[in-house]
Amino acid sequence: MSVVGFDIGNEKCVISVVKQRGIDVLLNDESKRETPAVVCFGEKQRFIGSAGAASAMMHPKSTVSHVKMLIGRTFKDPEVQNAVKVLPFETSEAKDGGILIHLRYLGEAHTFTPVQIMAMLFSHLKEITEKNLETPVGECVIGIPSYFTDLQRRAYLDAATISGLKPLRLMHDCAATALGYGIYKTDLPNAGPTYVAFVDIGHCDTQVCIAKFEAGHMRILSHAFDSRLGGRDFDEVLFGYFAGKFLELYNINVYSNVRACMRLRAACEKLKKVLSANAEAPLNIECLMDEKDVKGFIKREEFERLSSGLLERVLIPAKKALVDSGLPVGKIHSVELVGSGSRIPSITKGLASLFGKEPSRTLNASECVARGCALQCAMLSPIFRVREYEVQDSFPFSIGLSSDEGPIFTGSNGILFPKGQPFPSSKVLTFQRSSLFHLEACYANPNELPYGVSSKISSIMVSLLKFV
Template sequence: MEGKVNEATAIGIDLGTTYSCVAVWNHGRIEIIPNEQGFRTTPSTVAFLDAERLIGDGAKNQIAMNPANTIFDAKRLIGRKFSDCKVQENMKLWPFRVVEGPADTPKIVVAYKGEEKEFLAEEISSMILGKMKETAEAYLGKVVKNAVITVPAYFSDSQRQATKDAGTIAGLNIIRMINEPTAAAIAYGLDNKFEFVGKINVLVVDLGGGTFDVSLTTIHEDAIFEVIAVAGNTHLGGEDFDNRMVDHCVLEFKRKHNKDLTRNRRALGRLRFACEKAKRILSSTTQTSIELDCLHDGVDFSMRFTRAKFEELNMSMFGHCIETLNQCLKDAKIERSWVDEIILVGGSTRIPKVQHMLQELFWWKDLCKSMNPDEAVAFGAAVMAAKMSGSNEEGVRDLMLRDVTPLSLGIELLGGVFDVVIPRNTQIPTRKSVDYLISKDNQSSIVIKVYQGERIKSTDNHLLGKFTVSGIPLAPKREVTVQVCFEIDPDGILKVTAKILSTGMSNQLTIGSEKGRLSKDDIEKLVKEAEKYKLEDKVYKKRVNACHALEDYIHKMKKKVKEYNTNKRVNPDSLRKMENAIDETNEWLEHNSVAPINELQRKKVFLEFVCTPLI
């Protein structure tokens, strides 16, 4: 296991597609940290208004009224190219606008403070991570820098690096990134450490808002967590189930009223919000209704939605979940009967049909529901954070994690063939070198293209980056050897080095500086911008508080005036002076609610000067 980082408090963050959660090891146990509203999970949503920026519950609560400037699903954009087919598909459904930035990078466009702003997915994710950091700091009463962040097991190297960049922009020191189902397995192992002897095989089924992962982990009684195999889909989850419902409602609206909803962003935003609510209700009852007044062109929308219809619309995706699960078991070379526990993680595992299909596959075996599916990942991340921080507590001290790489990694050979250097489900960290012969006569340089995926043709896989090795001695083909070395660190992030063995000339690929990814300078610039936004938020909150304080004082003094008029205890001239000051201040406030803080404070001081002698 890696050496400890330091003794400072470290938090675990589950950065989810739809909801995020933060936890910490505190007073000898894991504590899920509630946000300022008292909720244990926070919507992964950011909203931009005319005067302020909202993150979390406040942003989600106003999404129906401000859909074009309310950003969600940043996790579905992070580390992807604008031209990615999944990005293009989602753009048709999102109420906000996404445009192509430099190097095929997707940028989110919003109106904020009277001007158009563009944000990278890393920036939006950093705002959510910053919110989780602030939540932890308010709870613990101290500054928190170190964090373990979770990512879907099937995230590519680019997506992992982009998530790490988002953490840096948020002011966090990412001491480790771990796969979400692995974190859930750690949570289960700690929660049930006295319940088994020897070892058990745990299958984690993680179906969240935007991603689906399956992981087969062997947990040994001496706190060793050995991931055997993972499988998944970074574009399958509750959001997709919502989309099927939205599409169905759009068709129904067209059929009933002959009107097209798809061009009305606000109507689609309201409909999406209603469909998500209906989906949740259908997990506990067999039918519900969607009722929306004046949805489009003044027309109301109403329809009954049954659980059977929901299941029919999404059956193909549920089936894909089972196929992915079977692939994981096949890769692990484990029979279904060898699985001891099936752990459900992610809010979408609450869907009755998903649970029914899982039980049917495993001969009606009981599913483990002892852990909260919304909190298990953050729980496991916090355990790992405590371990990395050098905690000597029982249950953390002896923890050892052996994770795997989810996708095969390799390079492109002559003819566009993908040659695998590190196969998927190889334990990490790992290092492997392969020798290749130059394929052309008198070749002075070679371009190394690094891919991640499972297809034979290299271009059918995900291009992580490319780099050139120069200084090759001129010679006939197949006489010069290039050694290519792949190294994967504990976070699952890759470094590739190519070396000419006869000369020692070498070069390497650092994914973080790959074209289209964020450079060190980019990150520093975005860190400064993030600080600027945080400062703006603080100033806005101070101004709002000053405004509320003045409103409260005006209200309090109005009540006093009524009392004095009843009791006749105050000099009439003084009372008139007090009433005039209250009325003038109230009228001023009605027209100047966005005035600077010092003006609002001055008005309150003046009113106190007039009124205090009379109280």
């Protein structure tokens, strides 16, 4: 048996395993370290991962991607409604308010839920792991965003269980990154704790945490996020710019063609990476639409001007994490910048201005979450012996508990676990009741949640046993 860490991104997945001599990132069938988070349903078979991404152009309306944005959410969620506008597959609302994905497979119409699609993806990653290790895989730790609600976390656990995995824990992305950073940090000062800010700019979200490091100990002081800001938003800026240019120059409306949209978005993503290292970049696409070749050109200055509003938004969660941690900016020893969208130079400049120091890139931007999850799995599993290192994360939201008679903790606004409370943690509650009663757990402060997310967690009906 092996211990595994999974980082399920919006576009790519990374698998990391702990071996006796360290941590390895596994290669897929194409000998690549990242596997596309894509499931494509062809006419005769199903393609997942790299094969799914390769088949997406042939079957655009039967290719499911970005499932991380949909899992555990309701169909009427405003963020879901914005997402389905650009996704090529058809969706509808389920009877329970969830999301249904409609597509054709083997010549018939099929309906899947995001949990089922995610389970297919987990099964594929499990197969890759077992093929590489030549041994069964069960125990794992899965990275998740800090803004995930209880419903989304349970959906991840359900999908992993369906695929035959045994998740030991779901770990926040920034906490996993911090663990991979701190456990190997041997030059910590003896005079006091070291405070590090971790900024993770992914494909569809931005997450920030402030971590406190001491010898043999790590504690997350605060989490902050923007669940609607990531690298894809910068891609969309370029997409909108060139879509307008092509309509003007070539009389091509790419919005009217699914394949043209997919090809232009892919080209804009590559262009964004080129602009990260160059002051200007060209765009050339053969036969984009109506058998017309198109070309364009943009300077980095123009790109930064078009995306100036997004650049300002990146700093908001960083400032919030600082405030929630209770630390002045001068106490932050270093800033670690990771994530697929972190390579834009103007983002680095903004963070350097905020924290008063240049952000570091000592960690692998794409693999750090998976590596941290694999380390946590090794620490939780009895298979490996790992040196003593305490990991203490914190609650990103305030959690409350109420009964039929109202909030139980009236002195604390009904809050059972306040935001920033270290976990794992527990509380013992005593109730004096003579009849059946109802308890409801919820997020106590809706303003802390991502936009449009319900504050309800779960409800419990407690019955009384009578002994004769």
